[in-house]
Amino acid sequence: FLPRLVAALEEVDETYIMVKPDGVQRGLVGEVISRFEKKGFKLTGLKLFQCPRDLAEEHYKDLKAKPFFPKLIKYITSGPVVCMAWEGVGVVASARKLIGATDPLQAEPGTIRGDLAVQTGRNVVHGSDSPENGKREIGKAFDALLRYYHLLNLSDMITNLALWFKEGEICEWTPAVAQWLRE
Ligand code: UDP
Numbered sequence: 782f783l784p785r786l787v788a789a790l791e792e793v794d795e796t797y798i799m800v801k802p803d804g805v806q807r808g809l810v811g812e813v814i815s816r817f818e819k820k821g822f823k824l825t826g827l828k829l830f831q832c833p834r835d836l837a838e839e840h841y842k843d844l845k846a847k848p849f850f851p852k853l854i855k856y857i858t859s860g861p862v863v864c865m866a867w868e869g870v871g872v873v874a875s876a877r878k879l880i881g882a883t884d885p886l887q888a889e890p891g892t893i894r895g896d897l898a899v900q901t902g903r904n905v906v907h908g909s910d911s912p913e914n915g916k917r918e919i920g921k922a923f924d925a926l927l928r929y930y931h932l933l934n935l936s937d938m939i940t941n942l943a944l945w946f947k948e949g950e951i952c953e954w955t956p957a958v959a960q961w962l963r964e
């Protein structure tokens with residue numbers, strides 16, 4: 782199954798973008814979506830979701846040892862988030878630029894955090910930090926694994942590796958403007 786998994790991983794760049802609870806409460810969902818739409822990336826998944834504690838801990842597992850980890854988990858589970866999958870060549874790094882530095886006071890004007898936030902612990906939005914994490918957070922690669930190899934006994938485990946979207950929640954489509962965005 783490895784070649785197929787590698788193909789799924791390499792097929793297309795995708796990133797997981799999430800409007801955090803402060804962004805939802807402050808009415809910034811449309812503003813955040815709008816910035817990615819206007820840039821020209823393709824939206825492939827979108828939902829409002831109350832994040833359970835175990836998912837928040839899994840999503841931020843690399844930060845488990847940090848002193849701010851408990852506060853971060855409380856923040857992310859404090860209200861609904863908006864989960865998004867965006868696709869396009871170079872989307873992971875570009876989205877990080879559109880979002881801006883982790884500390885909103887250091888983030889450049891023109892970025893989401895630079896324009897809309899003042900504190901690291903209330904920085905409005907998440908974006909995957911690498912193509913591998915984009916795949917892990919969205920979950921499409923694991924979908925492909927499930928579809929092609931019917932690992933029935935392992936399916937629960939694999940589904941758990943796909944963090945934010947379930948099978949059927951990612952929509953493959955071709956925007957009518959595609960030819961006006963890329964030559
Ligand atoms: N965070 C925090 N205090 C810190 C560093 C990070 O509260 O000193 C929070 C902040 O919400 C940040 C998230 O933890 O967005 C994840 O941290 P990371 O270093 O991955 O930053 P990001 O990738 O979101 O820019």
Ligand code: MG
Nearest residue numbers: 907908909910
């Ligand atoms: Mg990060």
